[in-house]
Amino acid sequence: MSKHSTPGHSRPAPTKTQKFTIAGVATLGAAALAFSLVPGSADAGTQTQSLEAAPVAFKQNVDAQQAVHAGVIKQQTSADKQAKAAKDTADAKAKAAADAAAKKRADEEAAAKKKAEDERKAKEAASRAAARKPVYANNLDGWIRQSLDIMKSKGIPGSYEGLHRNIIRESAGDPNAKNGWDINAINGTPSVGLLQVIQPTFDAYHVEGTSTNIYDPVANITAAANYAADRYGSMDNVNGAY
Structure with missing residues (x-):
């Protein structure tokens, strides 16, 4: 019975020698990968220390950033408080000045009103006195x-x-x-x-x-x-x- 090949490009099956070569390369690659993942005794301590120090350095960096952020917030809060205190002081002075001016106006108005009232009463009294003043004959x-x-x-x-x-x-x-x-x-x-x-x-x-x-x-x-x-x-x- 004749053999028929699959339509398209034909790829010959690897020979025994080629299979051996591929297996060897794969083995060597695995060994190299294993070697690279398992460090030697000379570098193990250093790498371990690096791995242990990494979280500490990261935490210190985070703490420093948080401290800077807290300092900025504190400065901003202090500045806001100072600005508010200055505004409150200015408002208080303005209110005191306005109150003083209003009181002065009220006092002046009251004094003017009293003066006018006193003058009116004096005129009325003079008028009454003149009305009561006897008229003497010139004899x-x-x-x-x-x-x-x-x-x-x-x-x-x-x-x-x-x-x-x-x-x-x-x-x-x-x-x-x-x-x-x-x-x-x-x-x-x-x-x-x-x-x-x-x-x-x-x-x-x-x-x-x-x-x-x-x-x-x-x-x-x-x-x-x-x-x-x-x-x-x-x-x-x-x-x-x-």
Whole structure:
């Protein structure tokens, strides 16, 4: 029976010699691989130490990286805290300044309001006082009554009757009356006005708030009443030259 080969390229079967050669190469390769994997006694200690030191070095490297990372985090945290503290301080100062400015404005507004209120009250009081202030007639009756009000406010005694009686006797009610013949006139200080007062006496007993003109009716009466109160207790006690 004839043999037929498989279509395509024909590959002859290896000979016995070729099989031996392939087996030898494989054996040698395995031996070389085994030799390379099993180190000799001279290098075994070094390689063992290297293998043992590798995890330690790796851990040290990791620890160093972690330490660096922790340091960076710590520095960042410290910087953040400092920035926050600085911001809080600035905010506190700004708030304090704003509060101070607001308080100053409030105080100024309150002071202005109080001033306006005080001025309003003062005007109202002045208006009420003006409304209550008596109007005196520009005659003997009015002069006496005005003098009596001033005397009352100053604590100077005297009555309408006492003033009127002495005025009529001394000057007949003439505010410009002047004595040019008595001893006072001879001495250069004539008696003048409603109650015939000499200038030194008028100056010594002048009542504050009245005119400094000796001929002014109210000023003349009030100064004379003040003098009579000092010398006689009251103008009411004077019934003649005084």
